[in-house]
Amino acid sequence: SASESNSAMPHSGTMPHMSATTGRADEVVAGAIFRDGRLLLAQRIGPPELAGLWELPGGKAEPGESAEAALRRELREELGVEVAGAQRVGVGVPLDGGRVLRAYRVELLSGEPRPLEHAALCWVDADELEQIDLVPNDRLWLPELRAHLGR
Protein backbone atom coordinates (compact mmCIF):
# COMPACT_ATOMS: atom_id res chain seq x y z
CA SER A 1 0.00 0.00 0.00
CA ALA A 2 1.07 3.63 -0.33
CA SER A 3 1.44 3.98 3.41
CA GLU A 4 3.94 1.09 3.51
CA SER A 5 5.88 2.21 0.41
CA ASN A 6 9.58 2.73 0.92
CA SER A 7 10.46 4.15 -2.47
CA ALA A 8 8.64 7.35 -3.31
CA MET A 9 7.35 8.39 0.11
CA PRO A 10 4.87 10.78 -1.56
CA HIS A 11 2.98 11.61 1.60
CA SER A 12 5.63 11.69 4.27
CA GLY A 13 5.78 15.47 4.23
CA THR A 14 2.07 16.06 4.35
CA MET A 15 0.49 13.14 6.20
CA PRO A 16 0.42 13.12 9.98
CA HIS A 17 2.16 10.18 11.66
CA MET A 18 4.24 9.22 8.60
CA SER A 19 8.00 8.88 8.99
CA ALA A 20 10.00 11.02 6.58
CA THR A 21 12.90 8.56 6.82
CA THR A 22 11.05 5.28 6.30
CA GLY A 23 7.77 6.34 4.67
CA ARG A 24 5.96 4.08 7.13
CA ALA A 25 3.26 4.96 9.60
CA ASP A 26 4.71 6.02 12.93
CA GLU A 27 4.43 3.39 15.62
CA VAL A 28 3.15 3.03 19.10
CA VAL A 29 5.42 0.37 20.63
CA ALA A 30 4.43 -1.98 23.44
CA GLY A 31 6.92 -4.17 25.31
CA ALA A 32 6.39 -7.79 26.36
CA ILE A 33 8.79 -8.66 29.19
CA PHE A 34 8.84 -12.31 30.27
CA ARG A 35 10.44 -13.67 33.44
CA ASP A 36 10.11 -17.06 35.13
CA GLY A 37 7.14 -18.08 32.98
CA ARG A 38 5.27 -14.84 33.59
CA LEU A 39 4.46 -11.72 31.55
CA LEU A 40 4.66 -8.19 32.93
CA LEU A 41 1.45 -6.14 32.62
CA ALA A 42 0.82 -2.53 33.61
CA GLN A 43 -2.49 -1.04 34.76
CA ARG A 44 -3.53 2.16 32.98
CA ILE A 45 -4.36 5.31 34.94
CA GLY A 46 -6.25 6.98 32.05
CA PRO A 47 -8.03 7.96 29.91
CA PRO A 48 -11.26 7.13 31.80
CA GLU A 49 -12.37 4.47 29.30
CA LEU A 50 -9.07 2.60 29.75
CA ALA A 51 -8.35 3.35 33.43
CA GLY A 52 -7.99 0.15 35.44
CA LEU A 53 -7.37 -2.02 32.38
CA TRP A 54 -4.05 -3.80 31.88
CA GLU A 55 -1.65 -3.35 28.96
CA LEU A 56 1.82 -4.00 27.70
CA PRO A 57 3.68 -0.81 28.68
CA GLY A 58 4.95 1.45 25.90
CA GLY A 59 4.11 4.57 23.95
CA LYS A 60 4.57 6.62 20.82
CA ALA A 61 7.84 6.39 18.93
CA GLU A 62 9.41 9.72 18.09
CA PRO A 63 9.92 10.67 14.42
CA GLY A 64 12.80 8.64 13.00
CA GLU A 65 13.20 6.58 16.19
CA SER A 66 13.53 2.80 15.76
CA ALA A 67 11.13 0.50 17.55
CA GLU A 68 13.96 -0.82 19.75
CA ALA A 69 15.08 2.69 20.69
CA ALA A 70 11.49 3.72 21.43
CA LEU A 71 11.03 0.66 23.66
CA ARG A 72 14.29 1.38 25.52
CA ARG A 73 13.16 4.99 26.13
CA GLU A 74 9.53 4.26 27.00
CA LEU A 75 10.27 1.37 29.36
CA ARG A 76 13.01 3.38 31.08
CA GLU A 77 10.46 6.22 31.60
CA GLU A 78 7.53 4.03 32.60
CA LEU A 79 9.20 1.18 34.51
CA GLY A 80 12.69 2.42 35.41
CA VAL A 81 14.35 -0.53 33.68
CA GLU A 82 16.84 -1.13 30.89
CA VAL A 83 15.72 -3.43 28.07
CA ALA A 84 17.20 -4.64 24.78
CA GLY A 85 15.98 -6.33 21.64
CA ALA A 86 12.66 -6.05 19.85
CA GLN A 87 11.08 -9.28 18.58
CA ARG A 88 7.67 -8.72 16.97
CA VAL A 89 4.72 -10.38 18.71
CA GLY A 90 1.32 -10.70 17.01
CA VAL A 91 -0.53 -8.42 14.63
CA GLY A 92 -0.05 -4.70 14.05
CA VAL A 93 -3.10 -2.72 15.17
CA PRO A 94 -4.15 0.41 13.22
CA LEU A 95 -4.97 3.25 15.62
CA ASP A 96 -7.11 6.33 15.10
CA GLY A 97 -4.92 9.08 13.66
CA GLY A 98 -2.91 6.79 11.38
CA ARG A 99 -0.40 5.30 13.80
CA VAL A 100 0.10 1.55 14.11
CA LEU A 101 0.45 -0.23 17.45
CA ARG A 102 2.98 -3.08 17.51
CA ALA A 103 4.07 -5.38 20.34
CA TYR A 104 7.65 -6.56 20.77
CA ARG A 105 9.26 -9.03 23.11
CA VAL A 106 12.13 -7.30 24.90
CA GLU A 107 14.73 -8.66 27.30
CA LEU A 108 15.06 -7.16 30.78
CA LEU A 109 18.71 -6.18 31.25
CA SER A 110 18.64 -4.39 34.59
CA GLY A 111 16.34 -2.83 37.13
CA GLU A 112 13.23 -4.06 38.92
CA PRO A 113 10.10 -2.74 37.16
CA ARG A 114 8.23 -0.06 39.10
CA PRO A 115 4.89 1.60 38.14
CA LEU A 116 6.28 5.10 37.50
CA GLU A 117 3.41 6.05 35.12
CA HIS A 118 0.88 3.27 35.82
CA ALA A 119 -1.45 2.46 38.71
CA ALA A 120 0.23 -0.91 39.31
CA LEU A 121 2.26 -3.69 37.73
CA CYS A 122 1.75 -7.44 37.86
CA TRP A 123 3.36 -10.60 36.53
CA VAL A 124 0.83 -13.05 35.07
CA ASP A 125 1.12 -16.70 34.14
CA ALA A 126 -0.86 -18.20 31.26
CA ASP A 127 -3.97 -18.82 33.39
CA GLU A 128 -3.95 -15.33 34.88
CA LEU A 129 -3.50 -13.80 31.43
CA GLU A 130 -6.83 -15.35 30.38
CA GLN A 131 -8.63 -13.81 33.36
CA ILE A 132 -7.21 -10.29 33.54
CA ASP A 133 -8.97 -7.31 31.90
CA LEU A 134 -6.66 -6.19 29.09
CA VAL A 135 -7.18 -3.02 27.04
CA PRO A 136 -9.09 -3.99 23.87
CA ASN A 137 -6.14 -3.59 21.48
CA ASP A 138 -3.84 -5.81 23.52
CA ARG A 139 -6.42 -8.63 23.56
CA LEU A 140 -5.54 -9.20 19.90
CA TRP A 141 -2.10 -10.45 21.02
CA LEU A 142 -3.45 -13.10 23.41
CA PRO A 143 -2.67 -16.12 21.16
CA GLU A 144 0.98 -15.16 20.75
CA LEU A 145 1.44 -14.03 24.37
CA ARG A 146 -0.08 -17.35 25.50
CA ALA A 147 2.36 -19.20 23.23
CA HIS A 148 5.31 -17.32 24.76
CA LEU A 149 4.04 -18.47 28.17
CA GLY A 150 4.05 -22.05 26.98
CA ARG A 151 0.31 -22.54 26.28
Ligand code: CDP
Ligand atom coordinates in the same frame (compact mmCIF):
# COMPACT_ATOMS: atom_id res chain seq x y z
O1 CDP B 1 2.69 7.45 26.48
P1 CDP B 1 2.23 7.89 25.11
O2 CDP B 1 1.29 9.07 25.12
O3 CDP B 1 3.36 8.03 24.14
O4 CDP B 1 1.36 6.65 24.55
P2 CDP B 1 0.06 5.99 25.16
O5 CDP B 1 -1.00 7.01 25.43
O6 CDP B 1 0.41 5.07 26.26
O7 CDP B 1 -0.37 5.09 23.91
C1 CDP B 1 -0.71 5.68 22.66
C2 CDP B 1 -1.95 4.97 22.14
O8 CDP B 1 -1.70 3.57 22.02
C3 CDP B 1 -3.16 5.12 23.05
O9 CDP B 1 -4.32 5.20 22.22
C4 CDP B 1 -3.16 3.81 23.82
O10 CDP B 1 -4.45 3.46 24.25
C5 CDP B 1 -2.63 2.83 22.78
N1 CDP B 1 -1.97 1.66 23.39
C6 CDP B 1 -2.61 0.42 23.40
O11 CDP B 1 -3.73 0.29 22.87
N2 CDP B 1 -1.99 -0.66 23.97
C7 CDP B 1 -0.77 -0.54 24.54
N3 CDP B 1 -0.21 -1.61 25.08
C8 CDP B 1 -0.11 0.71 24.55
C9 CDP B 1 -0.73 1.80 23.97
